[in-house]
Amino acid sequence: MQEQFSRAESGGAAPGAIIHEDTTVKWFVVSSISYFFIVGIIALIIAAKFVWPDLMGTTAWLTYGRLRPLHVNGMLFGWLLAADMGLTFYIVPRLCGVKIWSEKLGVATGVLWNVIILGAVVSLLLGRNKGFEYGELEMSLSVLVVVAWLMFTANILMTVFQRKYQAMYVSIWYFMGCLLWTAFVYLTGNFATLLATGVNQANLNWMYVHNAVGLIFTPVGLGIAYYFIPRTSNTPLFSHKLSMVGFWSLAFVYVWTGAHHMLHGPISQWLQTIAIAFSLMLLVPVWAVVYNLLITMKGQWHQLRDKVELKFLMSGVVFYLLTCFQGPMHSLRTVNAIVSKTDWIPGHAHMAVLGAFSFFAIAGTYYAAPRVFGKLLHSVALANWSYWMIMIGGLGFFTTLWLGGFWQGWQWNNVSIPFIDTVVALKPIWTVRFISGVMIFVGIVMFAYNIMATVLGPETEAAA
Amino acid sequence: MLRKADTSAVWAIVASLVLFFIGGLLTTVVPPMVDKSWGRPFANADPAKGPTGTLVRLNAQQQQGRDIYVREGCWYCHTQQIRTLLADTKRYGWKGVDAPISTPDEFVYDTPHMFGTKRTGPDLARVGGRYDTQWHRTHFRNPRDLVKGSIMPAFPWIVGNPQEFTALVAYMQTLGRAKDWRPSNDYER
Incomplete structure (x- = not known):
């Protein structure tokens, strides 16, 4: 596995090496950091409103209720998901030893993504809000998100199918998992919710909200960490088997936990208990991943001094461990209260x-x-x-x-x-x-x- | 078995979808089939079983008010659920009467649901009839005129639009009222 990893990564040295155009990656890098900056300003304004509630308070489109969904959607989809998609376009062809399946389709995805984010800015400021957490975007934009996601999925999966190396590095599973699960999770949160009402709808909504983090940002984020930690430190991954444990347990347990957003609330007690049980099981995929990544760095920690990428990566691993310890803990009824x-x-x-x-x-x-x-x-x-x-x-x-x-x-x-x-x-x-x-x-x-x-x-x- | 997914992309795809759909279906599609109370509107005529009353659909004006509530993002700071916690029933009660715990049958017609996740301001599940229209007018114009220390935004453009203001208050006065929980019909208008 490690041999394949380094072979795929040896860059221009090998004879007949592939030259990656990376036009798609460029699109996503530039647009994602732009939104990170722009939406950062929105974030500051809403944080300031908690301290000075009258700040910009008499203009409808500058009130907290309009800016908060812009902050959340802008950061999640404009910055983070766009950056993650760009990095997926960077990593997958390199791990597969082939060019991206279609650079043109990739660029089209990047352009469409920008159209969606700009549309989101305008419509959310106008108060056109569907009323679902993380699912605020109006219907036409939600449809475009699905289209963009299908374009992204087709491109990455076709690249994987054409790969030169038969064995797939763990990052590729995580990216494929993210592509597939996101499709269904997004459809649940933005379309299936409209077919239901009341508690039934809320249950679908929380399934989406929880898994937007758990089955979209977690797998793509871990795929990135699994690639860049060994890459930037020039150190082989500690255990392939442990990475399997982490991935397949994530695939099974994450989706069960949505109802823990309504603990003590008007939803069936037995469903709350199921959500709690599976929330505790989340410790398995998290600790498997974190142990694997931390032990990979054994004897290599001095590299953090020189490499800023590793500083971010390993701090991210620690934050991941902490946040995923909090999650199961406050799903316990006593803590939740x-x-x-x-x-x-x-x-x-x-x-x-x-x-x-x-x-x-x-x-x-x-x-x-x-x-x-x-x-x-x-x-x-x-x-x-x-x-x-x-x-x-x-x-x-x-x-x-x-x-x-x-x-x-x-x-x-x-x-x-x-x-x-x-x-x-x-x-x-x-x-x-x-x-x-x-x-x-x-x-x-x-x-x-x-x-x-x-x-x-x-x-x-x-x-x- | 999952070893196959190391080398076969099709295997990896199938296995991750199967595992996902087991939990996905069992926690979203199955529960409403098992717990029928999620879809049965509240109706109780027997005082021995708790508060009496019937859940009715919003009229056109109340629905317009609800749309404003959604549009302005009120639900980012106000939840609508009296949880099974003593503190919730006491804090959101009225004159020593505990607020009844929210049950699924009170929300059957809600879409989008407004349960919320964050209480920057107080819960509104039983706010219907708590304050009169004049109170709401003053409060929406500038919350700090009535509640010192409040950080709620002012909504002058709603107060300045009589139709929108009346609709919003009409909606708020319905909240929690399916259950007739206050003694001797003691509600503000």
């Missing part, structure tokens, strides 16, 4: 999507962007600064929201405290969250600027 619906939840969600999966995507972009554009990274020092800004800002963001959320939950459970007092009590928390958000945003600007300066910078011969 305290933290559910509090500010703990955005703390948890941000550690998954920003701390784990965006870290993987940032690392991949730092590695792939200079190579596909045939340039050297503009500034390694700036890249290190971006890491520390996002890391420290992120830690400030996560920890204050957990502490604040727990505190809020205790206050809610004491009914002698009026609700508004529990709001006022959290204002210091939201102030720290805003300051942490500014730090994260500065890190994002450094990252986006660094990549753009690389893209627009002078040609070099050092390209791999």
Whole structure:
């Protein structure tokens, strides 16, 4: 397996090596970092609104209720999924030892994706919101997402079918899993929900919300981590067998857990119990993956000093471990009674999507962007600064929201405290969250600027 | 067996879909067939069994109000569910009467559902009849005029549009009212 991995990766050295055009990768890299920056501004505004509620408060399209879905959809689909798709287009042909099946189809996918995101910005600001979490986009845009996803799926699967090496590295399974599961998960959350009402609809909605993270961002993110950790550290993966355990247990247990979003709520108790049981089982795929990736780095940790990609990747692995420990724990009824619906939840969600999966995507972009554009990274020092800004800002963001959320939950459970007092009590928390958000945003600007300066910078011969 | 998926893409695809669909179908398609209360509208005439009442569909005005509630994203900060927690029933009760726990049969006509995931503001599952129209007018114009320390946005463009404002309040006054839970019909209008 490792031999195949390094063979596929030996770049221009081997005779008759493939020259990858990577036009699709370029499209996705540039558009995803642009949205990371633009939507970062939206994120700052909504964090500021918690501290100064009258900020921009008399314009309909600048209110919290309009900007929040833009922040969520913009970050999930405009930045993270676009970056992940770009990296999939980068990795899969290299692991398969062939060119991408159709570069033209790939570019068309990238263009269509931009149309969708721009349409989302306009329609969400106008208040055209379907009313489902993560499923806000209006019907025409949801249909376009499905079309774009089918184009993406066809391209990647055809590349895999034409591969030169018979054995498939673990990243390829994760990418294929993501392609297939996403299709069904997205259809459930955006179309099947419309056929149901009430609790039945909510159950379909939570299946989508949970698996948007669990079966879209998790598999594609882990595929990226499984590729770039051995790649950037020049170290073979610790165990192929363990990666199988992680993948197939993920495939089986993740989808069962949607109802844990409604614990103590108006949904059948037995379904809540099933969701709790499977939420606990999530520890199996998570620990298998994390152990495998951590042990891969055994004796190689010193490399983190020099390689910014590894800093992001290994911090992402630790955040992944932490966020996926929180998940099963607050699916327990006793813990859930305290933290559910509090500010703990955005703390948890941000550690998954920003701390784990965006870290993987940032690392991949730092590695792939200079190579596909045939340039050297503009500034390694700036890249290190971006890491520390996002890391420290992120830690400030996560920890204050957990502490604040727990505190809020205790206050809610004491009914002698009026609700508004529990709001006022959290204002210091939201102030720290805003300051942490500014730090994260500065890190994002450094990252986006660094990549753009690389893209627009002078040609070099050092390209791999 | 899964070893085959190492070298065969078709095997990998089939196996990952089969594993996915087992859990997928059992947790989304099967539950509403097993628990019929998800689809049966609330109706109770016997006080011995708890609050009486009937779930009715929203009229055109209330539906317009609900559409505004969806459009403005109220549901990002307000949940609509009294959970099986003592604190929920006490906190959202009224004059010493506990709020009844939310049950699936109260939400049969809801689409999109508005259960919510985050309580930046209080739960609204039983807010119907809690405040009168004048209170809502002042509150939507600027929440901080009534509730010091509130961080809710002001909605002057709704208050300034009598038709939208009336519709939104009409919708809010229906919330939680399928169950007639307050003694002697003590609801604000």
